Amino acid sequence: MPSVPSLLRRYPFVTATLVVAVVGLVLWTSGATTQVGWLFGGYALVIAAVQLVGMVKDLRSGNWGIDILAITAIVATVVVGEYVASILIVLMLTGGEALEDFAANRATRELNALLTRAPQIAHRLADAGDNAEDIAATSVMIGDLLLVRPAEIVPVDGALVSPEASFDESSLTGESIPVTKQAGDAVMSGAINGSAAVTVRATATAKNSQYQRIVALVTEASASKAPVVRLADRYAVPFTIVSLLIAGVAWLVSGNPVRFAEVLVLATPCPLLIAAPVAFLGGMSRAARNGVIVKGGGVLETLARARTVVFDKTGTLTTGTPAISAVNPAPPFGADEVLALAASAEQYSSHVLAASVMRAARDAGLNLVAADSASEVATFGVLARFGTREVAVGKLSFIASHAPEAAAAELVGGELAIYIAIDGRFAGSIIARDSVRSNAKATIAALAALGVKRNLILTGDAQTTADQVADALGVTEVHADCLPGDKVDLVRGIAERPVIMVGDGVNDAPVLAVADVGIAMGAKGSTAASESADVVILVDDISRTARAVAIGHDTVRVALQSIWLGIALSVGLMLVAAFGFIPATAGALLQEVVDLAAILNALRAIGGRRDAHVQRVPAPTRAGTPDVAVG
Structure with a gap:
């Protein structure tokens, strides 16, 4: 946690305001009340001028805010001689930045944790030998054998070489229970190794590893501003009009200009300016904790x-991992010939079925050969040439353009077909089954x-x-x-x-x-x-789609509640002050309470820890309504 001196240096206007307040207190205790008025009044008008410059710049860029209320309140309290109230308003404005910064840091704790935990060092092993060489994680090359010691962070994506290991992937997936991996299983960078040292074979460089991708997404997400913040800004005009109207009527009816200042002291912008951004940062933090990166x-x-x-x-x-269930060759081609040529052609495809076909061929002991030329027609198929033989693999419509006699395969639920043509003749189909999640x-x-x-x-x-x-x-x-x-x-x-x-x-x-x-x-x-x-789900779980929508609902609700809470409390107190029941100094103190209430309410968007442990959407209840955790 930052020290008090560092906080004072970080927020010079807060520091200056506190110094002025302390000096004023010393002068007041010594009986120099006139000097206190000049000190507080002069300093408050300087701050009002600074705020005015910023407001004019915002207006020129088309951004309407409610700084005019704070400026008017400062000037009004100085004019009517309520110097203590003016310095309290200044403290509220200058302290607003510190409050926002604290709340934002609290809300983005989980996001910042990703950035500070980025692996920096890797221990590279020679294939023969036990001596590990410490290198920068960015220097790891694909194929390097790496030692990961107990409780260390996996530096890059890799495949487990050790027979078995346990990894904590909570910072990546939100799953709090350690995951047990077997030899050959994929291990994500950013996962924390268990209690035993293990070896991992790098399958990606640091730049292309899962953890660095997450860091890049988080960096992009944390720099955004939500439209609802601009919506909060749009509340500024009606709120300003209502506040000035209440203050003006109070002055007119009472005939006392002090009443105008007493009302405006309670009409400050912090609930609108701070609460909404804090709520949205909290929602993004909550989503990240649930394995969902939201880019703004x-x-x-x-x-x-x-x-x-x-x-x-x-x-x-x-599931996206279909398994080959049957090979149906068309005469005169044989099943092994069709599968081997199809798998050889699929080496040049990015389609998810290509890996299944190649895996089935290798499992059958068939050899895959390199093509002399190959081209993929996106979403349709692959055309490859092996010596004098031309092989087309893909959809029925694609194969029919090479072999007009191609016929659709008979499929049952959950099955899909890959069609093959060899040298312009229909060679059959390969049936795969991809189960529904x-x-x-x-x-x-x-x-x-x-x-x-x-x-x-x-x-x-x-x-x-x-x-x-x-x-x-x-x-x-x-x-x-x-x-x-x-x-x-x-x-x-x-x-x-x-x-x-x-x-x-x-x-x-x-x-x-x-x-x-x-x-x-x-x-x-x-x-x-x-x-x-705009949203990236870091785990292979489609239910996180509903979780992201639920978090969106919760976040917007909390943001708007915070805005209206601040407005309602401020308007209520202004009405009371209009009848002369709240002196200006007391009003300035009460407004600080309003600001704090709005910010604390906005922090509710961070959500409880309970939803981080719900890893799937439960089955529908007897009534057919899904039990969705929305925090």
Whole structure:
């Protein structure tokens, strides 16, 4: 925690105000009351001039604020001789920055923890030998063998070489229970090793590792300003008018100009200027604690207003790791020949099914060969040449353009087909099964309960496959065989807005960017998808989509409650002061209490720790309503 001297240096106006107050107290005790008035009044007018300069700059840039109330209150109290009240108002204004900074630091504690924990050192091992060489984490190369000592942070993404290990991934996923890994399992940078030293084989450089990606997202997120903060600014004009009207009427009816100052002392801007930003920083912090990076407070506000959700299918509503269940060759081709050539061609594809085909071929003991040339037609398939043989692998429509006799395979629920043509002849199909996520249906129901009533599936897969997934989840609107451009056009054409788009692949990046809120399943998804999205889910759990919307609702509610709490208390006290029941000095002290109440209420947006431990959307209750943790 910062020391008192460092805090005083950090906030010079607060320091100067306190010094003036202490000097004034000394003068008053010595009987120099006239000098106290000149000191307090002169200093207050200097601060009012500084505030006026800042207000004029804001007005020129088109930003309307309520600094005019504070300036008017300072001048009014000085004019009527309420010097103690004027210095209290100045202390409130200069101390507002310190209060905001403290509250913001409290709200962003979890976000800042990510930045301060970035791994700096790695212990590199020779493949033969036990001596570890300490190197900078940024110097680690793919394939390096690294030693991770007990309780150390994993420096880069890697694969576990040791037989077994336990890692704390709470700072990455929000999961408080340590995760046990076996040899060959992926280990994320930023995870904390357990009680035994282990070895890890680097699979990515520091720059491209999961932890550094999170740090980059957090840095971007923490620098944003929410539209609701601008909404709070828009309360300034009516609040200023009401405050001046109450003060003017009080002066007119009473005939006492002191009454004008007594009312305006209670009409200060801090609840509007501080409470909303604190609430949104708290909401972003809460989301990060739940394994969700939100790139800005404005995203939380849009999530709270969302009315439509659009899902990609593969890797989003489904697990994204389909397994090959059958190879159906068309004569005269054999099953091994079809699988081997298809897998060799799929080496040049970025589609999620490519890895499944290659894995099935290797498991069958088949050799994959390098192509002389290969090209991928995005979302359609791959065309590769091996010597004199031309192999096309992909969708039925793509294969039919090379082999007109291509026929659709018969599929059952959850299955999808990859088609193959060899030398212009239809060579058959490979059947894969990609299971629907166990909590996908509950997530859709949870979103509906949160006001996101309309749901769609947009996918590049075949209509029959998409329909099977939609039937299993209760989704009635499906658009299949979509190119990336088709998805963009469909999302732009949706009338029920704001629209959330949830996806995970490279082909989802354009539509994530054009949606009102793009949510990327970043645990296994592409960097391109994460960079173009507004929200990145760091764990492979679609229920965090509903969690993000719930946090958005909570954050906006708390922000608006804080704004209205400050306004209501200020207006109520102004009405009381209008009848002469609150002296100016007492009013200035009461306004400090109003400010503190608004800020403390805004800090509620950080949320309780309980929702950090809810790792999935529970199944629907007997009544069919999902039990969603919203904090």
